[in-house]
Amino acid sequence: MHLIIPYAASHAFSGPEVWAGLQLPHLQALLGLLQRQQVLQDTPTPSLHLPHERLQAQALGWPHEADQLPWAAWHLAQQGQYSTTPQAWMTPCHWQIGMNDVVMADPAHLRLSDDESQQLLEAMQAFLREDGLQVTWHSALRWHVQGELLAEVPTASLDRVVGQNVKHWMPEHPASRPLQRLQSEMQMLLYNHPVNDAREPRRQHTVNAFWLHGAGTLPATPSSATEPVTVLDALRSSALMGDVQAWQQAWQALDATALAQALEHLKSTGQLTLSLCSEHVAHTYTAAPAAWHQRISRLFKQPSPAAALAALITP
Template identity: 30%
Template sequence: MSQITLVVPFLLPLPQFAPDLVRALQAPALSALLSRTSGQARTAEQAVSALPHESWLARELGLSKEGHPAFAAAAMRGFGLDPLDGTWFIVNPAHVQIARSHSMLGDLRQLGLLDAEGRALFDAARLLCEEIGHPLLYGDAGTWFLRADAWTGIDPATPDTVVGMDLTDFVPRGREALAWRKLQNEVQMAWHAHPVNAAREARRQPSVNSFWLWGGSKGGARSSRQLASIAAPGWISGLSDHIWEGFGKLDSLAGQDALLYVGSLAESAIAADWGSWLMQAQQLESELFAPLHAALTQGRIKTLRIVASSREGLAEFTTTAMAQRKFWRRPTLEALT
């Protein structure tokens, strides 16, 4: 029998919307999993540099450095890249929105960057990086890796922490950060008139006008356990031993200890598109929570732990087949509020 840990970022809606969303969501399986438990824990603290589920994942995978997620080297290996020695960072090409009083990082998921576009922009940036002695390696269209051994004091926040916020509050300061900002400015100028951006603007797509650097780690860093993922950003895919397109492989988790990351709700929640969030959550009920609930009650899964999060906090729910027999506990989604 297996013990499965299911990580679902943004399963907890923002408090002001949660009551209405919970009333609208028809999810009897999820209700039973959250109500008939053998243990619950909830934390409200939020790290400055990461969202609650990102900090949790860094600790779970053994990739936390002084409280900061240090994912770069381990993610590189998932793309078949050898980090060797030194310090590596994740680099995400991005769209920065310029407002009247400040600038904001757009959600990377909404870029829709094609591989050909990513490679063309990467080639332009790589030349600038190599000129100053910083190798830049390609993972996928939106996930690159920069070696910068002297930048060990830089610990920028994760992209999902920064998205929609005033960038002034998150740009690193200090001597080491000055070199990063200079490189960022040079890349921005190289991309400003790039044919990729000209074509994107003609199609009314957001331009790729900057990049975000984060997740620094030493080359020897390795994940301490296996991870499967669905609808995950590139860096999560790099950390994953198994990348699923859908939930058809759920039965393969039976008989093993498994960690499964499901990122289906992230884009809707970050955009505060709660209608879309509700549809995605309803789909998770039928394709994920109901099959897991059935496997649990039938004894094919020994323990199921659900790690749910929002921008503000994180909740863990642990249930077993025995706990699901607590018929006197009325199934409810109140735990999401």
């Protein structure tokens, strides 16, 4: 059993006030029984993919430091639709265009309805087909893309770009040039689209761009994790919003549910892997046999949750 917790700590907030009053008794008990075995850390040039994504890719036997992690193809394969065709996710989004920066707003804040999303995709279909892309509507913020154009293009994960200057994450690979042209065409197409015309009076962000992510091709032989892997996303939304109070509440709820169950699992089976992740660092803890003197030592040197989480954002 491997639990991966994205945004266990976040660079959006730090300092003693973040940890004040944060009671995580089950995490504290787990840290007293587990040993840190692996540290995954970004280089000065961050990876296109967040640490929790790379850990999950590693568990699946993929080259986790690759420029492509084929999450779209993997997701469809989990639904029984395995294919070696290059695939990706396309997410409609809003770019805030400033003098020097083009910043992506969190697509979730668009509150895009299914009907609005479907109308926008329908308007784009002719242009997408011209580039050999077959796009089907999956949900309001996830359109599924297939096409040979996606075979080599590197794509940064959506969460890597939210709130950031998109220019830093636009791939410079030659394979991405048709997609950059398509991006420009879509910005012009969507500028006066009826969906956007209706959103402006309601003071809602318009949809003026898309982000391609999770691109790539699954290996010919499907891979599976060596142990069951669960990614717990309960902290994501509040971390991306920079809402400390909501993040603390989400952490405490997670501790009382999933981590309480994990502690019982560890006590009954002696097996558990726990990965705590921030945007740039991941620490993985595993159950390891310990001699009697090591067990006694752990009783007096149990790391506090605050110290373990702060270590994810402290250089």
